[in-house]
Amino acid sequence: MSAELAGALQPGFRNFLLGVAAVVTLSAALAVAGRFVPPRPAAAFRTANRYVLLTVLALIVLFPIYITVLNSVLQPNEIIRRPPTLAIWPWEADWSGYSQAWDQGDVSSYLLNSAVVTVLIVSGQLVTSILAAYAFAFLEFPLKRTIFVVFLATMMVPFEVVFFTNLQTVATMGDWPVVGDHVGLDTYGALAIPFLATGFGAFLVRQSFLSLPRDLRDAAALDGYGHFRFLTRVAVPLSRPAIASLALFSFFSAWNQYLWPLVVSDDKRTVQVGLRQLRGVALDQINVTFAGTVLAALPLFVLLLAFQKQLVRGLTAGAVKG
Amino acid sequence: MTAVPGTPAVAPDALRRAPASAAGAPPHRRVQRKVREALLGYALVLPSLVVFGVFVFYPFAKNFWLGLYRTPPFPGLPREYAGLDQYRDVLGSDEFWNSFWVTVRFVLLTVPAGIVLGLALAVLAHQRLRGIAIYRTIFSSTVATSVAVASVIFFTLLNPQIGLFTYWLGREGGLSPLDDPDTALYAVSVTTIWQNLGLAFILMSAGLQAVPDELLEAARVDGAGVWRRFRRVTLPLLGPTLLFAIVVGSILAFQAFGQIDLLTEGGPEDRTNVLVYAIYTAVFKEGNEGKGAILAIALFVITLVLTLVQLRFLERRVTYER
Known part of the structure; x- marks a missing residue:
């Protein structure tokens, strides 16, 4: 083990440690500088300690991502080199892995497929959820409660319980006239159709609709608004937070789907299933795997950075609200 | 609907409170x-x-029917009615119980550890420090990362x-932890914990935000130390969040598939052959739908039990709060 450690302490690893040390020192320095007046030594020390702890943990959490990004810009022979290269200068980066992943690795078409399917699923879920939620929140009709329970009951059936029969269903639909070409095996329609409605989405939007003041509806009626105008001009705009949460939530789950695209698609592979292909490439092209992984993960990272607040709300909608 | 004709001249406010459908309309119009x-x-x-109906209830119901028939060894031959015998065979088989216990072990390995780590990071990031937002973003x-992205990242990190x-484990060129029957499930679990860490962190942070600062401050004034404040104030108030995380985490862990498919394909020696992977194998590799359907029913029952547990506790919590 100690020999192993000594081996690891070769230049690459030493650079890495130096990098860590630099970051730690820098953030500690920043911390101390930030609370410059009045730096009671004990308090400053405690603050610095916290930064050190947070930084070390952040580096551990980020390590798998860091190493993937790093390997994506190394050449295969450098990736295999031991002791491993753990840091390089940005201008030494080799971007050929990305262009290979994009072209030969088909990542461009995987990403396109994922994007199309995700857009279909998200818009489908938004439309069906908003319509159903409107009925549940603002309309009276016999069996309303029963139908609502049916919606909730769908949340208790995991997709993993029904996927193989659904595969036969879309295969059968493929033989139907007119629509067959759009919902049969290996089509965008087949990838999206089982997910075009969700009980969760209808529930989430209904809750938001119910929280709108009743007076609003009456006022809108007085202004001559019918159901359609009330829905599109009042209810939906006022429920934007809930709808945005639902949109982000369904975007994430649609983009990340694995089981269904794996069994239903062959030519129209989504990027998640495409990764399975990339995983198996030869070692002399292994940088392509890393580049492909980065490309597959990038869209969600961008979304996370852009919409962190809404996403947090969407993900915790069930947890914190009673 | 438009304002009702013949309404007496009243103040707009009073009009607003009256239902728009108005009692003034003739009865047949109201029915219409x-x-x-x-x-x-x-x-x-x-x-x-x-x-x-098409993608949840029909395939769900069909599972029970599929379970009654033995799937013929070659397609095209008639199905043989086996009644409940097949249920007894499948649910009594070593294969099923192996999958069940592997899945339970996987849940026990991933859910508690994930929650504890998520909570630890959330507590650390729940303080007023300059730049803490950066750490929060990193921790979430x-x-x-999707299951597939995380799996491919760890697949490369664990590649021999x-x-x-x-390399750091001193196993280079030898057996990958993923191919070693004694460590494969742990390797899959570490991947899963890492992938879910962001979600756990977000959930726990949201829970912590709901803990009133005044309570903690009061406890501090009373002389309670950090650990005591955490144990006696924070933890009890986090109860609902923790319960939600445990139940939802367990349900999701019982449905794990992608990481198994990408990392181990159920092996080595079936040590990572979780329930959903067993369903997948039964239907797509053995072509045995009857068996797959029965395994799927078992998965559903497990999910149902977990959901009911959650509903029971949630109900209690709501009455407790109001």
């Missing part, structure tokens, strides 16, 4: 309105109901030729 409203209600829930970052983890 009700019927139209009901029809609109059904029309709005219909799209969702169609999707649920793995929420943007290029993996840094195998």
Whole structure:
């Protein structure tokens, strides 16, 4: 083990440690500088300690991502080199892995497929959820409660319980006239159709609709608004937070789907299933795997950075609200 | 609907409070309105109901029927009715119980550890420090990695030729932890914990935000130390969040598939052959739908039990709060 450690302490690893040390020192320095007046030594020390702890943990959490990004810009022979290269200068980066992943690795078409399917699923879920939620929140009709329970009951059936029969269903639909070409095996329609409605989405939007003041509806009626105008001009705009949460939530789950695209698609592979292909490439092209992984993960990272607040709300909608 | 004709001249406010349908309309008009409203209600829930009917309830019900018939060894031969015998065979088989216990072990390995780590990070990041937002983003970052992305990242890290983890573990060139029957499930679990860490962190942070600062401050004034404040104030108030995380985490862990498919394909020696992977193998590799359907029913029952546990506790919590 100690020999192993000594081996690891070769230049690459030493650079890495130096990098860590630099970051730690820098953030500690920043911390101390930030609370410059009045730096009671004990308090400053405690603050610095916290930064050190947070930084070390952040580096551990980020390590798998860091190493993937790093390997994506190394050449295969450098990736295999031991002791491993753990840091390089940005201008030494080799971007050929990305262009290979994009072209030969088909990542461009995987990403396109994922994007199309995700857009279909998200818009489908938004439309069906908003319509159903409107009925549940603002309309009276016999069996309303029963139908609502049916919606909730769908949340208790995991997709993993029904996927193989659904595969036969879309295969059968493929033989139907007119629509067959759009919902049969290996089509965008087949990838999206089982997910075009969700009980969760209808529930989430209904809750938001119910929280709108009743007076609003009456006022809108007085202004001559019918159901359609009330829905599109009042209810939906006022429920934007809930709808945005639902949109982000369904975007994430649609983009990340694995089981269904794996069994239903062959030519129209989504990027998640495409990764399975990339995983198996030869070692002399292994940088392509890393580049492909980065490309597959990038869209969600961008979304996370852009919409962190809404996403947090969407993900915790069930947890914190009673 | 438009304002009702013949309404006496009253103040706008009073008018606003009156229901827009107004008692002044002739009875047959009111009935007509009700019927139209009901029809609109059904029309709005219909799209969702169609999707649920075709892709949730039909395949769900079909599972019970599929389980009654032995799938012929070659397609085209008639199905042989086996009644409940097949249920007894499948649910009594070593294979099923192996999958069940592997899945339970996987849940126990991933859910508690994930929650504890998420909570630890959330507590650390729940303080007023300059730049803490950066750490929060980093700790939630793995929420943007899909199962497939995380699996491919760890697949490369655990690769016997290029993996840094195998290198640091001194196993380079030998058996990958993923191919070693004694460590495969742990390797899959570490991948899963890392992938879910961001979600756990977000959930726990949201829970912590709901803990009133005044309570903690009061406890501090009373002389309670950090650990005591955490144990006696924070933890009890986090109860609902923790319960939600445990139940939802367990349900999701019982449905794990992608990481198994990408990392171990159920092996070595079936040590990672979780329930959903067993369903997948039964249907797609053995072509045995009857067996797959029965395994799927077992998965459903497990999910149902976990959901009911959650509903029971949630109900209690709501009455407790109000």
